[in-house]
Amino acid sequence: MNIVVIADARLPVPPQHYGGTERIVAMVCRGLQQRGHHVTLLAHPDSTEGDRLIPHQPPTQAYASRAYRKLWFQGLSLAAIHKADVVYNFGRVDYLWAALKTSVPVIARFANDIRETDLRWLLQQRSQALALISISDDQRRHVSHLGNWTTVYNGVEGDRFPFTSRPAHPGYLAFLGRLTHNKGVHLAIQVAQKTGLPLKIAGNISDEPGGRQYFETQVQPYLSDTIEWVGVVDDAQKVSFLGNAKALLFPIQWHEPFGIVMAEALSCGTPVIATRWGSAPEVIAHGRTGFLCNDVEDMVQAVQQIDRIDRAHCRSECDRRFSHDRMVDGYLQVYHRLVQDPRCLPPPSSWMGKRDSTPS
Secondary structure (H helix, E strand, C coil): CEEEEECCCCCCCCCCCCCHHHHHHHHHHHHHHHCCCEEEEEECCCCCCCCEEEECCCCCCCHHHHHHHHHHHHHHHHHHHCCCCEEEECCCHHHHCCHHHCCCCEEEECCCCCCHHHHHHHHHHCCCCEEEEECCCHHHCCCCCCCCEEECCCCECCCCCCCCCCCCCCCCEEEECCECHHHCHHHHHHHHHHHCCCEEEECCECCCCCHHHHHHHHHHHHCCCCEEEEECCCHHHHHHHHHCCCEEEECCCCCCCCCHHHHHHHHCCCCEEEECCCCHHHHCCECCCEEEECCHHHHHHHHHCHHHCCHHHHHHHHHHHHEHHHHHHHHHHHHHHHHHCCCCCCCCCCCCCCCCCCCC
């Protein structure tokens, strides 16, 4: 097949440093190529994936430039889609304006919170040959009644996150993510204080409003010999950081669509102790690959039981449910179902386990 993959132009595919969605796009492109498909990628000019790259630039704040670049992108996408069998969109829904005017099947994947106005605009443009992909069932909990949805979980490349049979001695708890209130690092600190185990914190101080204040009031005062902030980690450091931990603390405080760090930890054999928010109940099997908790006290009890978790089982479950091959197969399954029935009626269960306005 000839497949067009569209990504946001904010970061290259794959990203040089941070960029979760761009890593997923890179894995999907490689997986499609390995299965014999020809991939045309519309993405940042520094991208290196796909058989053919059509570079595009993100819109600027200046209205005239933004309008010009949007029009230019629609022309680029039409040229790419001319001989395509399917379009996979990993970017903004308005990237699909021209594609939706054609008869080529379109599959739109959502990475962040799903805005109902964006979704309704998309569904107004086309009623057939359109499939929607969420990265967890929880992500689409408020819009499941709109359109045809399938969940395809994000994947992990197991060779990039090798299995570690035993954590480092002495053991430590790990937290990896942005240092923000909704990520819950302050709760991870409380868990470490109550259990007496060392905590290593990896992540960046957020530049969003209040990010610096949160760090200075909720994190920095509690740093010590046993509660350590190691800063931002690169890919190689992340593997060692996760693999050598007794457990990953994931005290999320919002409906995060899919916490990829949970799957990365499981690939390393490291169990996850998470709060019951967002995708965590879909990723973690309570008592088998970690523990799902309601509050700090629950997490403290979970830490005390963490040695019951079989690290090899964590890895095997990651391979079974969150491998990059499983993810790519999920995307192809959506396409084949779409072609077999352009109306694309909602499936009985999700793959991999279960106003007229232009979107901004």
